[in-house]
Amino acid sequence: MAKLRHSRLQAKKLSTVTLVLSMLFMLTVVLLMLLGLGIFSLPINSDDSPPTDLTSYRRMASERGKGLGKRGQQWTEVLSWEPRAYIYHNFLSKEECEYLINLAKPHMAKSTVVDSKTGKSKDSRVRTSSGMFLRRGQDKIIRDIEKRIADYTFIPVEHGEGLQVLHYEVEQKYDAHFDYFLDEFNTKNGGQRMATVLMYLSDVEEGGETIFPAAKGNVSAVPWWNELSECGKQGLAVKPKMGDALLFWSMRPDATLDPSSLHGGIQGLSCYIEDAVLRNCD
Numbered sequence: 561m562a563k564l565r566h567s568r569l570q571a572k573k574l575s576t577v578t579l580v581l582s583m584l585f586m587l588t589v590v591l592l593m594l595l596g597l598g599i600f601s602l603p604i605n606s607d608d609s610p611p612t613d614l615t616s617y618r619r620m621a622s623e624r625g626k627g628l629g630k631r632g633q634q635w636t637e638v639l640s641w642e643p644r645a646y647i648y649h650n651f652l653s654k655e656e657c658e659y660l661i662n663l664a665k666p667h668m669a670k671s672t673v674v675d676s677k678t679g680k681s682k683d684s685r686v687r688t689s690s691g692m693f694l695r696r697g698q699d700k701i702i703r704d705i706e707k708r709i710a711d712y713t714f715i716p717v718e719h720g721e722g723l724q725v726l727h728y729e730v731e732q733k734y735d736a737h738f739d740y741f742l743d744e745f746n747t748k749n750g751g752q753r754m755a756t757v758l759m760y761l762s763d764v765e766e767g768g769e770t771i772f773p774a775a776k777g778n779v780s781a782v783p784w785w786n787e788l789s790e791c792g793k794q795g796l797a798v799k800p801k802m803g804d805a806l807l808f809w810s811m812r813p814d815a816t817l818d819p820s821s822l823h824g825g826i827q828g829l830s831c832y833i834e835d836a837v838l839r840n841c842d
Contacts, residue, residue: 614659617655617659627708628656629653629655629656631652631653631803634648636648636649639782639808642777643772643818643820643821645809647806647807648712651804651805652803656701656705657803661725661761663694664727667692668690668725668727671690671726672684674741674746675743677743686737687733688733688734689726689727690727691724692724693724694723694724696723698722705759733825741753752817753810754809755807755808755810755811756808757806758770758805758808759806760801760804760805763800763802769789769799770824771792771797771823772795772797773823774819774820775796775820776820779795780793787799808823
């Protein structure tokens with residue numbers, strides 16, 4: 561009797577195992593069918609998925625070794641000869657733009673202007689944006705961008721100021737101004753500003769243009785004229801596009817100051833602009 565009862569228990573256990581295996585087999589078949597039909601998909605960790613924090617961006621740049629992200633086709637467009645101004649299309653990758661925005665966002669503060677009498681920063685209603693400065697060579701991604709600026713402008717990295725990230729909310733602006741100094745304090749402490757590189761970190765629906773009201777030539781000849789806001793049509797204007805960079809010179813080739821480099825930031829829709837100023841340190 562004991563042997564018979566033991567045999568029945570073994571048969572019952574075997575039947576249970578067989579049933580479980582059959583159910584798992586059926587579930588596997590159903591899952592494969594759903595995957596094949598595209599009704600269900602498994603989560604896949606891809607290198608193309610957007611990073612979730614600054615550390616992920618830095619790791620991505622370190623692993624790839626050739627900058628952060630992939631840039632589109634690059635080409636240079638001559639914008640103007642008075643002032644000397646050029647657009648570098650796809651100068652930054654989408655990932656680099658996102659990295660700069662996320663890096664700066666927690667540290668943004670009201671933008672200031674330079675007091676021409678004292679050379680110090682002061683608050684002014686002519687500039688209503690917010691911004692923050694990055695240290696020169698702050699990390700690998702910043703160093704890669706600074707090296708690229710030096711390569712494009714033929715001005716050594718050592719002649720550049722720390723990058724400044726600016727954010728313009730709706731109806732914020734920076735009235736027309738010169739980037740070169742008119743005071744002795746700043747020219748003695750670092751030299752005169754030669755040129756500026758503006759890198760656009762986001763696209764905008766309307767406004768956000770950089771405008772040169774004193775530019776010479778046919779300002780309506782730019783291909784994007786019809787896309788400009790009414791304010792943007794008051795001079796030579798550049799419409800912001802994520803990743804593009806604008807280089808303009810505040811000094812002429814003979815080292816004299818160029819008044820046609822007068823420029824301003826028109827009211828925009830959350831347009832981040834990253835500003836790199838290059839100095840003549842000789």
